Amino acid sequence: MKKKGLVSTCIILAVAIFMACFAGISFYKKRHFVEDVVTEGSAVTRTEKLSKYNQYLANSFGDVDIYVLEGEEEGGSVLILGGTHANEPAGHMAAIVMLEQFKPTKGTVYVIPNICQSGLSHNDPLEGTPQYIHFTTANGDVRTFHFGSRASNPIDQWPDPDTYLHTSGDWTPRYENASKNTTQTLSGSEVRNQNRCYPGIANGTLTEKVSYAVTNMINTLKIDMVIDLHESSPEYAVNNAIVAHEKALEIAGISATINLEAEQGIKIKVEPSPVNLRGLTHRELGDYTDAFALLCEVGNPSQGRFRGYTDEALAITGKDPCYKVASEIHNGALLYVDYSSGDFPISLRVARHVATVAALIENMGFDYPDKEVIIDNVPDYQEMVDGDNLGLWLR
Ligand SMILES: [Zn+2]
Incomplete structure (x- = not known):
């Protein structure tokens, strides 16, 4: 040479x-990077490992902590899932706010803020999203949290199949009208989508193992309600909405119309869980457990396809000039959220989730007194919105 x-x-x-x-x-x-969750001063009475409900998860990246908040009086129980899709930060952060703030006086609240820990550990290639988001607490501490990917990390399960065929594994439905669709196929990468892998497989992929543990946990502990927290692109039709399994539709409807819209001015839609769309929490956890299964969506401009430059500021403020333009075309018909303000801050997005979860829990107690869960210290919706700093609700 x-x-x-x-x-x-x-x-x-x-x-x-x-x-x-x-x-x-x-x-x-x-x-x-390990996020710090502050339990000191909170109502967390103990923690468990998710592998308690699936031995095949032990010592794996999916073996996350379950935070248990127990009231003095016995009552019903609720499981709150955050971080199912790790590129939807309000779902993840709302679960952390609730576990650090909620004080149940009756019943038990279980919180898993990072159910897809694998998804939090990487970013989507070519999306240009931030790796972390930061919040300053009332004490002046800066706390750092993951901004992750919609799917589990390929390090944990690879390669993806060409086609992902959903399966219910060995589970037997507990709901008489459970979905009979056993032929759902999706693109291969959906095999790493936590919310397409329920009810899960004990010794399947990491994503399936996690889903199995959640389903088994609900059945083992006879949990009464499960709420999965998400965000969605403003141009996606299921937005600012509660998606409810048939069994939970009435609770969702009353929560939306009375507690949220009439009492607090929070406009929110209720969507029935599609019967043939398999693998999702609001379908499978309703079919394969006795719990009321619900999923909450809130609009997130940092996730949508219209968005411009994507950085931490966009994830926090939801302020995006491209979405502002989109909101002005055809009188906003391109979007499913009111984006006339030109922003959609995470404090507002988390406030919506917190208010919705509180309303759903309250209504379960009205309809089923034996399942009542009473929670003190629920952050006030308007205070969260007006404060415009999520750090004020973190310890
Ligand atoms: Zn999602």
């Missing part, structure tokens, strides 16, 4: 090694 060619080869190799190290360190740090 000529000397000139050797020199340029060495330079290119050195640059490639530098880039690989630079990216590798970033990936490694993201993968191993």
Whole structure:
């Protein structure tokens, strides 16, 4: 090889090694960053490991903590799931706010804020999303949380099949009108979508193992209600909505019309869980457990396809010039949220989730007094919105 060619080869190799190290360190740090959840001063009485409900999860990346908040008086029980889709930060953060703030006086609240820990540990390639988001608490502490991916990390399960065929594994339905659709196929990458893998498989992929543990946990503990917290693109039709399994439709309807819209001015739709769409919490956890299964969606501009430059500020403020333009075309008909304000801050998005969860729990107690759960110290919706700083609701 000529000397000139050797020199340029060495330079290119050195640059490639530098880039690989630079990216590798970033990936490694993201993968191993552990969020702090502050239980001191909270109503958390104990924690459990999710592997208690699926032995195959033990010591794996999906073996997350379950935070248990027990009231003094016996009552019903609720499971709150955050972080199912780790690129939907309000779902993740709302679960953390609730576990740090809620004080049940009757019944038990279980919170898993990072149900898809694997999804939190990486970002979607080519989406340009931030790796972390930060909030400053009332004490001036800066707390750091993951902004992750919609799907589990390929490090944990790879390769994806060409086609993902949903299966209910060995589960037997507990609901007489459970979905009979056993042929759902999706694109192969959906095999890493936590919310397409319920009711789960004990010794399946990591994503299926996690789903199995959740289903088994609900059945083992006879949990009365499960609420899965999400966000969705403003142009997606199921937005600012509660999606309810048939068994939970009445509770959702009363919560939306009376507690949220009439009493607090929060407009929210109720959507019935589609019978043939398989693998989702609001379908499978309603079919394969006795719980009322619900999923909450709130509009998130940092997730949609119209969005512009995507950084931490967009995830926190929801302020996006491209969505503002979209909201002004055809009188806003392109979007399913009112984006006339030009923003949709995370304090508002989390406030909607907190208010919705509180309303659903309250209505379960009205309809079924033996399942009553009473919670003190629920953050006030209007105070959260007006404060415009989610850090004020973190410990
Ligand atoms: Zn989602």
